[in-house]
Each structure stands twice: as structure tokens, then as C-alpha cells.
Amino acid sequence: MSDLLFRPLEAGEFHLFHRYGPLPASGVGARVLPFEELGYRPGWVWVALRGDEVVARAGFWGPQGAGHPISLDWFDPGHGPDRIEVGAALLRVANAALFPPGDGAQAGERPEYHLFLPGDWHERPDALADATDRISAAEQAGWRRSVERLNLRWTPEDGLPPRSARLTFTPADDDEQVLGLLARITEGSLDAWDRRTRAEKGARETAKGTLTGLAGLAGGRARWRLARDASGDLVGIVMPTRNDRSATVGYVGVDPAHRGHGYADDLVTEALHIFVAEGEPQVNDNTDVGNTPMAASFARLGYRVTGRRLILI
Structure with missing residues (x-):
């Protein structure tokens, strides 16, 4: 690979990113928005060049004001027989440059790799092959599989379920209570992030991460609701909000003492009523494939699977 040049693209050079060619026909890597509307920054988008030919590309992303990327969410390793090695080398070089020692970032830190996939990618040979190329290159560069998630969407046309008659909702404005x-x-959470973070940092720090992360989204926290049953017991919380693109049920959870009663349906339904009252045209959510109770709840409420996302860390 001595004939390869790995480098970031600066302002005015993003046309080189598109010289690679289109995304696979299988739909692997496809995004809802075009590249130009996803907020990629100069210096965080990288290409592998063989002469004038772009043979691999990678887009790292972070919110405005972030000093370092928080995700790798566009990656194409190429088409040649050495595509896995080329793709892995591009990721290693780019990641080392984006996370150098001595500037507040941990040297060698890896942002999550989000690989966007069709809902049926496991069953389609073309999608499976395209996904396997990207997964193999990322794993060779040091990433490892963490969790696969369902991408879900609900619109008012899918039918608004009736509001809960057994729970009472109040604003979630007391941080200590939340x-x-x-x-x-x-x-006992089935959410992979909750489980991993709890194992690493404990329950309290996991809770702080959830609260801080959701409070920092564009939608703020005015829509968050605590839920109580008829006896006044606090049974759960739903934290509807907005990200940069749409409404989303940021978090829904039921106290372990009150699980097994289908309260997740009531909690999500409350969020949908809030969104409909505000005129939101759609709600986009996701849940881990392994969180089958939550996936079943979303399905009962009319959500449709729009794709999948594999996260590597």
C-alpha cells in the first residue's frame, strides 16, 4: 500500500469525496439526508488516494462546538482485492490524526462507528457482502461490534393510540428525582448502552449521562414526563425531545418494581400525544434488536422499521 496517500479534505475539497462514486446499490450506508446536509466538517472527512483515484473514504461527525468527532458514520473501504486492508489503514491513520495525545483527547480513542443498513440486510447477499466489507475493515482497525439497533418511524397517519387511563403524567423537572x-x-435494563455504562461507571453515573445527553439536545426538557399509577407510585419516565432533524422519544423507562404491566406503551403514547399537539409530522426512534419488549411496544403503537444500524466501538 505504499502507493496510497491518506489525507483529510479541507474546505472546498468535498467534491473529492464524491469522486469515489455512489453508495452501494444494496442500500448499505444509505442516509436519510444527502452528504451536504449532514454537517460534516473540513478536516474530519478523509480519503485514500491512489494517484488521482479516490479508493476509500471516511466521514467522522460531531455536533457544532465539539472538539473531536463523536462518531464515524460514513465509511466506504473500496472495491479492489485489497479493499479491507486499504479501508482499515485509512481508519487507523484518520483516527490517529483526529485523536492525538496532548490536546485533551485520549490518544487512540475511537468514536462509535454507526453503519446504516437496510432492514433485511442479513437476508440479502448483496447487502450482507457490502456490510461485511465495512465491518471487517473497521474490526481490523480496532473497532468491535457492540449492538445492532432497529430504526423506527411513527407518523400521525399510522394512528394515534388513546392516552393512558391508568397513569398520571407530570413534568420531570426535579433533577434528583429524575x-x-x-x-x-x-x-435489569435490556438497553446495551445502559448495561455497558452501568458495568463501567455504576448506576448513578449512567443516569447522569442519560440526563445530560438528553438535556443537551435541541428539544430541551420541557416535554419530559414522570408517570404515576392510581396509588401515586412513581412507575416510569418518558423524555420526548427533538434532535437536529426530528422529534424523538429520547428515553423511556419503567422502574423495576413496576415492570410487567405494559407501561412502556402508556409512556410512549404520552410522548406521541405531546408531539401531535405540537404539529410534529413524524417521530424517529430506535431500540436495540435485543430489547424485544421495547421493539414489541413500538410495533404495537404503529411504528414501522425503516432500517437498522450496527454500532461498533
């Missing part, structure tokens, strides 16, 4: 509930919810 943190205590969120910490309890991590016990």
Missing part, C-alpha cells in the same frame, strides 16, 4: 429513577431503571 436521577434516582433513571438509576433504578438501569437495573
Whole structure:
């Protein structure tokens, strides 16, 4: 690979990113928005060049104001017989440059790799092959599989379920109360992020991460609701919000003492009523493939699977 040049693209050079060619016909890597509307920054988009030919490309992303990327969410390793090695080398070089020692970032830190996939990618040979190329190159560069998630969408045309008659909802504006509930919810959680973070940092820090992350989204926290049953017991929380593109049920959880009653349906339904009252045209959510109770709840409420996302860390 001595004939390859790996380098970032600066302002005015993004046309080189498109010289690679289109995304695979299988739909692997396809995004809802075009590249130009996804907010990629100069210096965070990298290409592998063989002469004038772009043979691999990678787009790292972070929100405005972030000093370092938080995700790798566009990656094409190429088409040649050495595509896995070329793709892995591009990721290693780019990641080392984006996370150097001595500037507040941990040297060698890897942002999550989000690989966007068709809903049926496991069953289609073309999609499976395209996904396997990207996964293999990323794994060779040091990433490892973490979790696969369902991407889901609900619109008012899918039918608005009736509001809960068994729960009462109030604003979730007391941080200590919210943190205590969120910490309890991590016990026995089927969410991969909750489980991993709880194992690494404990329940309280996991709860803080959830609260801080969601409060920092564009939608703020005015829509967050605590839920109580007829006896006044606090049974769960739903944290509807907005990200940069659409409404989303940022978090939904039921206290372990009150699981098994289908309260997730009530919680998500409350969020949908809030969004409909505000005129939101669609709600986009996701859940881990392994979180079958939550996936079933979304399905009962009319959500449709729009694709899948494999996360490597």
C-alpha cells in the first residue's frame, strides 16, 4: 500500500469525496439526508488516494462546538482485492490524526462507528457482502461490534393510540428525582448502552449521562414526563425531545418494581400525544434488536422499521 496517500479534505475539497462514486446499490450506508446536509466538517472527512483515484473514504461527525468527532458514520473501504486492508489503514491513520495525545483527547480513542443498513440486510447477499466489507475493515482497525439497533418511524397517519387511563403524567423537572429513577431503571435494563455504562461507571453515573445527553439536545426538557399509577407510585419516565432533524422519544423507562404491566406503551403514547399537539409530522426512534419488549411496544403503537444500524466501538 505504499502507493496510497491518506489525507483529510479541507474546505472546498468535498467534491473529492464524491469522486469515489455512489453508495452501494444494496442500500448499505444509505442516509436519510444527502452528504451536504449532514454537517460534516473540513478536516474530519478523509480519503485514500491512489494517484488521482479516490479508493476509500471516511466521514467522522460531531455536533457544532465539539472538539473531536463523536462518531464515524460514513465509511466506504473500496472495491479492489485489497479493499479491507486499504479501508482499515485509512481508519487507523484518520483516527490517529483526529485523536492525538496532548490536546485533551485520549490518544487512540475511537468514536462509535454507526453503519446504516437496510432492514433485511442479513437476508440479502448483496447487502450482507457490502456490510461485511465495512465491518471487517473497521474490526481490523480496532473497532468491535457492540449492538445492532432497529430504526423506527411513527407518523400521525399510522394512528394515534388513546392516552393512558391508568397513569398520571407530570413534568420531570426535579433533577434528583429524575436521577434516582433513571438509576433504578438501569437495573435489569435490556438497553446495551445502559448495561455497558452501568458495568463501567455504576448506576448513578449512567443516569447522569442519560440526563445530560438528553438535556443537551435541541428539544430541551420541557416535554419530559414522570408517570404515576392510581396509588401515586412513581412507575416510569418518558423524555420526548427533538434532535437536529426530528422529534424523538429520547428515553423511556419503567422502574423495576413496576415492570410487567405494559407501561412502556402508556409512556410512549404520552410522548406521541405531546408531539401531535405540537404539529410534529413524524417521530424517529430506535431500540436495540435485543430489547424485544421495547421493539414489541413500538410495533404495537404503529411504528414501522425503516432500517437498522450496527454500532461498533
